[in-house]
Amino acid sequence: MERDETSVSASGLPRSAVVGVLGGGQLGRMMALAAANMGVRLKCLDPTPDAPASVAADHVVGHFRDAEAIEHFVKSAGVDVLTMEIEHVNTDALAQAAADVKVDIEPSPATIRVIQDKYAQKQHFAAHGVPLPDFRNIKCRGCMEATGRSFGYPFMLKAKRLAYDGRGNYVVRSEADIDAAAAALGGFEVGLYAERFAPFVKELAVMVVRSRDGSVVSYPVVETIHKDNICHVTEAPADVAPALQAKAREVAERAIACLDGAGIFGVEMFLLADGTLLLNEVAPRPHNSGHYTMDACVTSQFENHVRAVLGWPLGETQLNAGCAIMLNILGEADGAAGVRAAHDLMAKAYATPGCNVHWYGKEGMKVGRKVGHINIVAGTRAEARARLGALDPSALASLQRTGGVAAAAAPAPAAGGDGGKPLVGIIMGSDSDLATMKAAAQVLEEFGVPLELTVVSAHRTPERMFEYARTAHSRGLRAIIAGAGGAAHLPGMVAAMTPLPVIGVPVKPSGAHLDGLDALLSIVQMPKGVPVATVAIGNAANAGLLAVRILASADPALLDKMLAYQQGMTDTVLGKAAKLEQLGWAEYKP
Numbered sequence: 001m002e003r004d005e006t007s008v009s010a011s012g013l014p015r016s017a018v019v020g021v022l023g024g025g026q027l028g029r030m031m032a033l034a035a036a037n038m039g040v041r042l043k044c045l046d047p048t049p050d051a052p053a054s055v056a057a058d059h060v061v062g063h064f065r066d067a068e069a070i071e072h073f074v075k076s077a078g079v080d081v082l083t084m085e086i087e088h089v090n091t092d093a094l095a096q097a098a099a100d101v102k103v104d105i106e107p108s109p110a111t112i113r114v115i116q117d118k119y120a121q122k123q124h125f126a127a128h129g130v131p132l133p134d135f136r137n138i139k140c141r142g143c144m145e146a147t148g149r150s151f152g153y154p155f156m157l158k159a160k161r162l163a164y165d166g167r168g169n170y171v172v173r174s175e176a177d178i179d180a181a182a183a184a185l186g187g188f189e190v191g192l193y194a195e196r197f198a199p200f201v202k203e204l205a206v207m208v209v210r211s212r213d214g215s216v217v218s219y220p221v222v223e224t225i226h227k228d229n230i231c232h233v234t235e236a237p238a239d240v241a242p243a244l245q246a247k248a249r250e251v252a253e254r255a256i257a258c259l260d261g262a263g264i265f266g267v268e269m270f271l272l273a274d275g276t277l278l279l280n281e282v283a284p285r286p287h288n289s290g291h292y293t294m295d296a297c298v299t300s301q302f303e304n305h306v307r308a309v310l311g312w313p314l315g316e317t318q319l320n321a322g323c324a325i326m327l328n329i330l331g332e333a334d335g336a337a338g339v340r341a342a343h344d345l346m347a348k349a350y351a352t353p354g355c356n357v358h359w360y361g362k363e364g365m366k367v368g369r370k371v372g373h374i375n376i377v378a379g380t381r382a383e384a385r386a387r388l389g390a391l392d393p394s395a396l397a398s399l400q401r402t403g404g405v406a407a408a409a410a411p412a413p414a415a416g417g418d419g420g421k422p423l424v425g426i427i428m429g430s431d432s433d434l435a436t437m438k439a440a441a442q443v444l445e446e447f448g449v450p451l452e453l454t455v456v457s458a459h460r461t462p463e464r465m466f467e468y469a470r471t472a473h474s475r476g477l478r479a480i481i482a483g484a485g486g487a488a489h490l491p492g493m494v495a496a497m498t499p500l501p502v503i504g505v506p507v508k509p510s511g512a513h514l515d516g517l518d519a520l521l522s523i524v525q526m527p528k529g530v531p532v533a534t535v536a537i538g539n540a541a542n543a544g545l546l547a548v549r550i551l552a553s554a555d556p557a558l559l560d561k562m563l564a565y566q567q568g569m570t571d572t573v574l575g576k577a578a579k580l581e582q583l584g585w586a587e588y589k590p
Contacts, residue, residue, distance in 0.1 A: 012311030020079030022064035024051030026360040027085035032056035034302035045073040067093035106309040107261030119160045119193040128258040129499040134196040147194040160191035200270035205289035206252035209304045212262045218249045231288040234326040243554035264305040295375040296324030323384040329372035338365035422452040428483040437483045443544030458490040469497035485509040488519035503543045504534045
C-alpha cells in the first residue's frame with residue numbers, strides 16, 4: 001500500500017511520517033495517544049514487554065540506551081523522525097543513527113548530551129545569560145571545603161548525570177556532612193558539582209515548545225509542589241504577580257531558544273523572596289508539570305511535541321479555563337494496598353465535577369511510583385482548590401502553604417530607597433568618576449529605588465569586576481549602571497558576564513583630549529549578543545531614569561511615579577511657555 005505523502009505544511013514532514021520514540025513509559029503513552037488523534041503513527045522502543053505506551057504505539061522491545069537496539073529500531077521500524085520520552089538515552093548511538101540512517105532526531109543529540117550532564121547544562125545556560133544559582137565543579141574533598149567557605153552552608157551537592165525526581169541531590173549542611181554527601185552520590189569519580197543553596201519561596205515551571213525553525217512558544221507558568229522529592233501537585237496559572245509570570249516565561253523561552261532541535265521542554269525555576277528567578281533545570285521532553293495541558297489548554301504538551309518534531313505548525317498554548325490543578329496519583333503502598341488507595345482516589349475524582357483521570361497502565365504498585373494523574377479544571381482558583389481539597393486535603397494544604405508569599409515575592413516596591421535591598425548597582429572605574437555618576441544615584445533616590453554604589457575597575461581590578469558581574473543577579477540587583485572613561489571597557493565587560501540589563505555612561509575624565517567621545521564609541525560599539533544601553537556623554541541622570549523605567553515595567557507603583565515625573569516635565573515647560581508669552585522676550589528671565 002502506497003504511503004500518502006501529503007503534508008500539513010510546506011516545510012514539515014509528510015502526514016504519513018512515522019514518529020519513533022525512545023522509551024515507552026507514561027510520557028510515551030500520552031504522546032502516542034495524542035499522535036493517534038492526529039492520525040500520526042508512533043512507534044516506541046522500550047525494554048518492558050507491556051510498556052504503557054504499547055496501548056497506542058507500535059512497541060519494539062529493546063533498551064533505549066543500547067546502540068544496536070536503537071540502530072535496529074530506526075532501520076526496521078521505518079522511522080522518519082526520532083524523539084524521546086526520557087533524556088537518559090545513548091547520545092552516541094543517536095548521532096551515529098543520524099549519520100548512517102539519515103533519520104531526523106528531535107531534539108538534537110547535541111542538546112540531549114548537554115542536558116544529560118547537569119553541570120554541562122549549567123555551563124551552557126550561564127554562557128547564554130540565563131539566571132542560575134552559583135555553581136562550581138567538585139573533584140575532591142578540598143573542593144567541597146572551599147565551596148563551603150565560598151557559598152556558606154547549606155549548599156547543594158549534585159550528581160552530574162542520571163539525576164531526577166530528587167535522586168542525585170544532597171543538602172550539605174556543614175563541613176561534617178562532606179564525606180557522607182560524596183559517598184551518598186557515588187563518590188567524586190562519578191562526577192559531582194555544587195550549587196549555592198537557593199532559599200526559594202515557590203518552585204515554578206514553564207513548558208516551552210520549540211519549532212524546527214528555532215521559534216519558541218511558552219505555556220502558562222505553573223507552581224509545582226513536591227512530595228518526597230516527587231512532583232505531587234501543579235497549579236496553573238501560578239499564584240504570582242502577572243509581572244513575575246511574564247518574567248518567568250521570558251527566562252524559560254530564553255533558555256530553550258539557545259538549544260538546538262524541536263520539541264517540548266520543561267523548564268523548572270526557583271522563585272526567591274525578593275522576586276529573583278533562577279533556572280533549576282531543563283527536561284528535553286514532555287514533563288510532569290505540563291500534564292495539566294491535556295485538559296486545560298487549547299493544545300496539550302504532547303500534541304505540540306508531535307507537531308514540533310514533525311515540523312508542523314505549533315498549536316495554541318493558552319489556558320481554556322480559569323484555573324487548572326494536576327494531582328499525581330502516587331503509590332501510597334506496595335502491592336494490593338497501594339492499588340486500592342489509588343482506586344479510592346480515582347473514585348473520588350469520578351464523583352467530583354471538573355476532574356479528569358489519566359491512568360498509566362503500569363504493572364505493579366510501589367511506594368512513590370507515578371501511576372496516573374488527575375486534572376482538575378475550574379473557572380476560578382478558589383473553585384479548583386476546593387475540588388483538590390475534596391480529593392486530597394493534604395495536597396491542598398501543601399499548595400496553600402506557599403500562597404501567602406505571592407505578594408511578598410513580587411518585585412520589591414521602589415518606595416523606601418534607604419531601607420530596601422539594592423535593586424540597582426552603580427559602578428565606576430575610578431572614584432574620580434563620582435562627580436558624574438552621583439547624578440544617577442540622586443535620580444534613583446528621588447524615585448525611592450534602593451541602590452548600591454562602588455568602584456570596580458575593568459583594568460586594575462579585573463577579578464573584582466568578574467565577581468561583581470557574575471553575582472549581581474543572585475544578590476537581587478535588577479539593573480547595573482556602569483560609568484567609564486577613556487577605553488571604557490567596564491560596561492561591556494560587565495554586560496558580557498551578567499544576564500541583567502547594563503546601562504553605560506561615557507565619562508569625560510579630567511584632562512581628556514577627546515571630550516569623552518572615545519568612551520562613547522567604546523561603549524556603544526558592542527558586538528552582537530552583548531547589549532549595553534548607552535546614554536549621552538556624562539548624562540548619568542538619564543542612566544538613572546532608564547533604570548527606573550526598567551524596574552517600573554514590573555512595578556505599578558514605580559510606573560505611576562514615572563508617569564508623574566513625565567507630567568511634571570510637561571507642566572514645567574508649559575509654565576515657562578506661558579510666562580514667556582505673557583512677559584515677552586525682552587522682560588523674560590530664564
